[in-house]
Amino acid sequence: MPPHLSADRPAGRPPGHGSVDALISQTRRLKGDVDAVRRDAHSDGTDPGERWQRALYDLALHQLNDLDEHLAQLRDGPPPVPHAVAEPEPGPAVRAEPGTPPSGSLLSRVGSAEWNLLTDEASWSGELYRILGRDPAAPALTLDELPSLVFDEDRPMLTAMVTDCLVDAKPIDGEFRVVRPDGSVRTVHMMGEPVLDVEGSTASMWAVLRDVSELRRHRRTVRETRDSLQRHRQQARTEHRFAVELQEAVLPTWRGSLQLPRRGRGALDVAARHLPSGTGTFLGGDWYDALELSDGETLLGVGDLTGHGVTVTSGMAMLLGAVRGMAMTGTRPAQLLSWLNQLLDATVQPALGSALCCRYRPATRTLEWAQAGHPAPLLFRDGTGCALTSPDGVLLGATPRATYGQAEVTLEPGDLLLLHTDGLVSAKSGPRSVNRLLDLAPRFGAARTAQDCMRTLVEEFGESGREDEACVLVARVTS
Template sequence: MASHLHADRSAPQPPDRGTLDALITQARTLRGGLDAVRRGAGGNAGDGAGTDPGVAGADPRTRWQRALCELAVHQLDDLGSQLDQLREGMPPEAPRAWPTADQPPEETSARTPGAAYGTPPASHHGKPSQLVGRVGSAEWNLLTDAVAWSAELYRIFGRHEEDGPLSLDELPSWVVAEDQPGLAAAFTDCLVDGRAIDREFRLVRPDGSVRTVHMVGEPVLDDEGSTASMWAVVRDVSELRRSEHAVRESRDSLQRERHIAQTERRVAVELQEAVLPPWRGSLRFPHGDERTTGALDLAAHYLPSASSALIGGDWYDAMELPDGAALLTAGDLTGHGVTATSGMAMLLGAVRGMALAGVEPGALMGHLNQLLDSSAQPSLGSALCCRYEPRSRTLTWAQAGHPPPLLFRGGVGSVLRRPEGVLLGVTSGATYGQRTEQLRPGDLLVLHTDGLAPDDAPGAPTGRGPGSGTPRQPALHAGSARMLRLAARFGAAGSAQECVRAVAEEFADREREDDACVLVARVTP
């Protein structure tokens, strides 16, 4: 059989792409408008301020407006990047988030330098402005050593106004040791080379809490072009950075989970393809002279679930035994993924081994039940095992909570009466009966697992399924009910492979939640 599974599938595109496109357009429009405001905040010739940093005469209000515009530009750039990543799917790098919070930024201990990047509170329902954080301003006059701080800057530093502002020499001592060299270099570049400051650092407040702040500053030049003072706008971005860290952790965790799931699926697919018979077209038992009376024309098909997310423990098998008989079997083990497929491989190997040893179907089911019951990882399973004698055209079969075989004869389908048998692994020491059916030339036998259709499928008789009905009046499985409606197509088919094709067309259901297997055996004339 050709490969019926694919280990990898493309990730689906994120929903509401049109809505995201509209948001991206709005963000770009807002970004353009902000650029115009920023140019206006840079001043004009009339007020003595220029658009370039460090122009002499820029008043504090203009510098404040320009700094706020710079901070807003940073936020809009981040937002645009986030929306682009959301539209395209999971980004290759950690996204920058702009969530909301309903509480003030959570303070962290100074004992751990990286604590300012801790996980944010689990619930965020507040206003976006709360995440933006407090914004304060400062100016250091290099000629008079005067320092001016806004009231909000004192609150950011956790410092009392009566204690006065910090000088440029005192400020680095409030910064986490790892960030001090970078801050000192930024001050030197600003005061000596006239470069603007745009930097983040972590400061340690008197109460021991650590805050992450973003500083934007510029030198103020005198009429001779020398640096007279330095001003800065400082924003508390602690909560924002914690939220970004949480987003990165969530993204990394999601990628790890996807990788694990993809790897598990690939292993499960490879294991299942290695165990299930790789048939291509029909198979004939017994092999050899095609004129053999009572030979079987065989074909099988695996039907994946609608989602194809995980591989189940369904199996089918057909094998010619040493005495000329044929083994036909189908089954299903609970669960999905590698655990289910490895358990399926164990059961199928046990079935083959016992059948080769001449164990009858009923006794074989008892041994399988004991095997599952004593397994290190207990699970439940259903199984169907048939032994076909081509010379006498007799079918001896047993089942363990499994849908019984369907027999199609003369264009009419029927369900074979089930012998006694409970699900594998339900109880220790369970006994399993077996029945013998006399087949005729042209008869068609269909074995399937219970994932073909949900039990509440339209038109299907009600009932709990084959594992719960009594041997005399078993509930008809929904998949069996739909299969019986294919009797006319089976009757007109010229081979078992054509019958399998009809089954694949009938059960190509998008809503099927589980995978399934079908094995068709046709008694040749």
């Protein structure tokens, strides 16, 4: 027999990281070797030592089958949650005793027993006494007395296994829970066979009993974590679907360009897009809006609430509704942002957000605008572009009584305004990101419509693959 491993005799080099398939192959080869040795260990069933060895071979194969299954799950990922009957809840916490495998260990105790049906004698190994918490000086329990240790709901199964073994010579292979004298509960796996006399009648029954409490606890932990992961994934899918539906319900959904206002000179040709992030898993609070107001002016705006998920999307919907409502009452951009800031500060779940709000007066082609921690509008005129000078404005929700400045600019026919959220360009690019947008001025100048300009933007920055989602809006002043 080879010597035991020790500190100065290390184990063989383990497979490389990630080689789960190699571990599976090794496990299956070992199963084949164990099964071959078991078949070579000839036994007529009369020698207790040979029966013990054969039983241990069977137990080893059971363990290797479990290991093969667990490694396959590790390679393939969590399986779908099956519709299965739940296992019985565990009993009271097991109290440790000398010799008990440490918590978290998969080591099992294995004991043996034989019941002589002719003499009504029972013989137990010392380990079986320890498994069942019995005094080794006490007599072994008979088959009739054994069920007294077993949970009430598990007794019918034990009785059926023993009856099938004694009457029909069927092997025993099953589990039941026992209550030890100290009140602790253990799960026992029992395997056994009948021993026949020369006339073929059952003379006795032998069994190997294994304490599998820790093994079952670990299996239960694996199942519970798998189910928890399944529920988490299902919840994430549900929240994502709800967030998408909510976003689609509140963001404007016009196709192509929109003429605002619909009549009169100096109108705006408007196009807008929501561009998803590279993963597309979580939706944030990015929004855009373009709306003809009751006084004939036009509302333009973009903004972003920090965070991701359905809560942020719901906050975005509330914010966008408030913007539209206040704009309809004639509220100017600076005052509108001030009230939005108070609204965010008063919500149950405070949030931070940036926003850019504009009111366009077509009769004079005047644009009033204010910003709250947001990139300024970009103005393109005669083949060149520039960022407008931003008035003062802090992030929405940053401070309760913030005030916001307001700026005004007169536009000319053919001018193009570009409003966008931070996710359009990488934050790592810094000033270069703005330059990339401004470099599009010649292409914008050659475009015929706002929708053509939007196609140019998407071609340059991509419809997806960015770090974060983005909203972009372009408005072109018609003659």
